[in-house]
Amino acid sequence: MPTTAADGSAPGPGGPTPRPAGPVTLQQVADLAGVSPATASRALHGSTGSRVVGEQLREKVLAAARELRYVSNAPAQALARSTTSLVGVVVHDVADPYFAAISAGAMGVAREHGLLVMLAATFRSPELELDYLARLRAQRARAVILSGSGFADRSYTSRLAAEVESYRADGGHVVTIGPHGIDTDSVNPANRAGAALAVRHLHGLGHRRFGVVSGPRSLTGVRDRLDGARRQLRSLDIALPPANIVDGGFARDEARGATRALFSRAPDVTAVVVLNDVMAAGVLAALRDDLGLRVPEQVSVVGFDDLPFAADLHPALTTVRLPLTEIGAQAMEMILTGPTIAPRAVAVDGELVVRGSTAHVRR
Amino acid sequence: MPTTAADGSAPGPGGPTPRPAGPVTLQQVADLAGVSPATASRALHGSTGSRVVGEQLREKVLAAARELRYVSNAPAQALARSTTSLVGVVVHDVADPYFAAISAGAMGVAREHGLLVMLAATFRSPELELDYLARLRAQRARAVILSGSGFADRSYTSRLAAEVESYRADGGHVVTIGPHGIDTDSVNPANRAGAALAVRHLHGLGHRRFGVVSGPRSLTGVRDRLDGARRQLRSLDIALPPANIVDGGFARDEARGATRALFSRAPDVTAVVVLNDVMAAGVLAALRDDLGLRVPEQVSVVGFDDLPFAADLHPALTTVRLPLTEIGAQAMEMILTGPTIAPRAVAVDGELVVRGSTAHVRR
Numbered sequence: 001m002p003t004t005a006a007d008g009s010a011p012g013p014g015g016p017t018p019r020p021a022g023p024v025t026l027q028q029v030a031d032l033a034g035v036s037p038a039t040a041s042r043a044l045h046g047s048t049g050s051r052v053v054g055e056q057l058r059e060k061v062l063a064a065a066r067e068l069r070y071v072s073n074a075p076a077q078a079l080a081r082s083t084t085s086l087v088g089v090v091v092h093d094v095a096d097p098y099f100a101a102i103s104a105g106a107m108g109v110a111r112e113h114g115l116l117v118m119l120a121a122t123f124r125s126p127e128l129e130l131d132y133l134a135r136l137r138a139q140r141a142r143a144v145i146l147s148g149s150g151f152a153d154r155s156y157t158s159r160l161a162a163e164v165e166s167y168r169a170d171g172g173h174v175v176t177i178g179p180h181g182i183d184t185d186s187v188n189p190a191n192r193a194g195a196a197l198a199v200r201h202l203h204g205l206g207h208r209r210f211g212v213v214s215g216p217r218s219l220t221g222v223r224d225r226l227d228g229a230r231r232q233l234r235s236l237d238i239a240l241p242p243a244n245i246v247d248g249g250f251a252r253d254e255a256r257g258a259t260r261a262l263f264s265r266a267p268d269v270t271a272v273v274v275l276n277d278v279m280a281a282g283v284l285a286a287l288r289d290d291l292g293l294r295v296p297e298q299v300s301v302v303g304f305d306d307l308p309f310a311a312d313l314h315p316a317l318t319t320v321r322l323p324l325t326e327i328g329a330q331a332m333e334m335i336l337t338g339p340t341i342a343p344r345a346v347a348v349d350g351e352l353v354v355r356g357s358t359a360h361v362r363r
Numbered sequence: 364m365p366t367t368a369a370d371g372s373a374p375g376p377g378g379p380t381p382r383p384a385g386p387v388t389l390q391q392v393a394d395l396a397g398v399s400p401a402t403a404s405r406a407l408h409g410s411t412g413s414r415v416v417g418e419q420l421r422e423k424v425l426a427a428a429r430e431l432r433y434v435s436n437a438p439a440q441a442l443a444r445s446t447t448s449l450v451g452v453v454v455h456d457v458a459d460p461y462f463a464a465i466s467a468g469a470m471g472v473a474r475e476h477g478l479l480v481m482l483a484a485t486f487r488s489p490e491l492e493l494d495y496l497a498r499l500r501a502q503r504a505r506a507v508i509l510s511g512s513g514f515a516d517r518s519y520t521s522r523l524a525a526e527v528e529s530y531r532a533d534g535g536h537v538v539t540i541g542p543h544g545i546d547t548d549s550v551n552p553a554n555r556a557g558a559a560l561a562v563r564h565l566h567g568l569g570h571r572r573f574g575v576v577s578g579p580r581s582l583t584g585v586r587d588r589l590d591g592a593r594r595q596l597r598s599l600d601i602a603l604p605p606a607n608i609v610d611g612g613f614a615r616d617e618a619r620g621a622t623r624a625l626f627s628r629a630p631d632v633t634a635v636v637v638l639n640d641v642m643a644a645g646v647l648a649a650l651r652d653d654l655g656l657r658v659p660e661q662v663s664v665v666g667f668d669d670l671p672f673a674a675d676l677h678p679a680l681t682t683v684r685l686p687l688t689e690i691g692a693q694a695m696e697m698i699l700t701g702p703t704i705a706p707r708a709v710a711v712d713g714e715l716v717v718r719g720s721t722a723h724v725r726r
Binding site: 086093094095096097100101103104107111116117118119120121123128132135139252281284285308309311312313314315 | 449456457458459460463464466467470471474479480481482483484486491495498502615644647648671672674675676677678
């Protein structure tokens with residue numbers, strides 16, 4: 001990529017066309033308007049001191065800036081102000097509709113308030129998450145939403161805590177979705193209670209033989225959902241043998257394979273709790289197309305999240321609904337109100353949505 | 364939000380704990396390492412001149428930077444270099460899986476090359492697209508991918524062309540997905556040919572009465588798809604009355620309503636071409652749940668894009684597949700190779716994927 005003259009370099013020619021290569025400088029705008037660079041800066045960026053620029057002079061400078069297509073230099077201004085209108089949203093996977101819904105909620109609120117959102121994806125790598133946080137901090141982003149689940153990894157958590165503390169010392173603000181084991185504002189979906197809701201629904205339909213399609217257990221959100229299901233089963237005196245828990249990797253096709261493995265080990269399972277809807281699509285495909293088992297006549301399936309496609313699956317998916325768009329919006333609203341002295345934790349309930357994939361057990 | 368000391372302010376205390384409020388400065392790192400700020404900068408950022416920092420001295424500076432949790436000041440460095448490792452990806456709607464797939468492809472390539480991706484959503488507003496482009500330019504992003512379709516609006520197109528030209532003069536690089544009527548590198552999905560493919564498939568199955576569920580006609584991509592379907596129908600001597608074209612707004616629920624309207628006006632339609640898969644989910648729901656029409660026995664449906672959920676719809680959706688992840692990856696690769704003298708245009712073919720939603724017409 002061609003290098004360009006740094007801002008504030010030698011003045012350009014008097015006329016705007018042809019423009020020299022490189023960013024238009026404040027000096028060029030000042031030259032064209034026939035004022036000093038200091039006056040041009042005050043006219044463009046507002047007065048920082050007591051000297052106010054007259055309306056006529058201001059118009060002249062703005063006209064020159066328009067003619068030269070001058071873009072005020074954001075890095076220079078960020079340096080001066082040590083803050084920007086930028087908010088970072090860090091997700092695990094941009095192709096996962098769970099994060100798309102949360103991001104859309106956050107972006108909707110940001111748009112209303114003129115904030116620029118930078119969305120970054122970590123590919124579920126704790127290293128990349130820390131790297132992005134550091135880079136957003138270096139970009140002087142005013143706040144960051146960590147929307148992916150935390151990682152069950154002490155070394156990561158302590159490095160995250162240090163990074164967040166440094167960012168906060170710079171005036172930054174971090175909001176997490178779900179607890180991350182650090183001292184920040186958070187919006188916390190009911191992962192444990194939601195999974196318990198799924199179990200109670202299936203138990204109420206008479207199911208006693210359960211399987212669970214889990215996600216990566218390195219994620220705290222997955223651990224919480226699994227823990228919620230397990231505790232509820234235990235309190236109902238239902239066994240959940242370790243062989244009945246399979247890992248679907250939070251991916252449709254991986255979950256499809258995991259479901260085949262589950263039923264080859266435990267063919268008597270009649271109720272499957274799936275820890276997200278993306279995997280539930282794969283579970284339904286496995287039952288229907290690979291195993292020839294009818295849903296809900298022979299096997300009932302409950303998902304988690306209520307992603308937009310859940311109602312369009314075959315059969316339509318019974319699932320634990322999380323208000324994902326609202327979760328993203330709430331996180332952005334916490335940013336708008338700014339950090340408080342004590343971190344805030346907002347709890348968000350899940351809700352069971354009963355559709356066609358669950359029915360009374362048949363013996 | 365609390366203000367912080369600007370970078371380059373007074374040196375901090377000698378010891379790292381307790382840290383003063385405000386960003387850690389290069390001066391503080393230099394003080395702790397016992398070197399000059401110039402040496403610290405060379406050690407941290409690589410030598411820009413002929414003077415190389417010895418390995419031992421470099422280790423000392425890096426250790427000091429680690430201890431103080433120094434983050435190199437991105438705005439200051441961007442100023443100095445007039446370029447950053449930042450690439451902007453501008454989409455219409457982050458919750459649309461079409462953009463999620465393209466973004467994931469672009470981000471995958473960016474990750475391999477250590478580039479930071481800033482994803483911004485325009486909510487399909489031409490104004491917001493221009494605004495984001497200007498702000499990314501001001502942030503000294505090295506390149507921007509405009510992944511949403513262009514807008515059929517001359518005033519927008521000429522303003523976009525001016526903005527892109529200014530950005531290019533600054534050393535920036537713009538790649539568009541689909542033609543935008545401006546002189547940039549582009550990756551162009553076969554919108555016209557893909558829609559023609561859908562029509563020929565349905566015609567080959569004996570269908571003669573067609574309906575089209577379209578998207579917002581302000582988008583050039585929608586116009587191209589609609590035009591491709593129309594031309595193919597015309598060349599097959601099949602009529603497509605204007606009443607048989609309805610607008611589903613690129614949204615599932617809007618498409619569901621539009622399908623009801625289509626069949627109340629034209630109940631004899633046996634083949635529906637839907638201009639994206641998101642809307643096809645709504646079309647199938649309308650036919651099945653609202654109109655009691657069996658797919659594919661009574662009505663055949665073809666979608667466009669082949670989004671991840673298409674195979675899980677009921678019935679599984681026949682659709683025109685675009686390799687969206689590859690499209691995003693190709694756009695990012697054009698950025699890596701840098702701009703060429705003449706703009707490049709890469710054509711990407713669509714491919715018909717036949718599933719359960721299409722069958723021979725029955726009389």
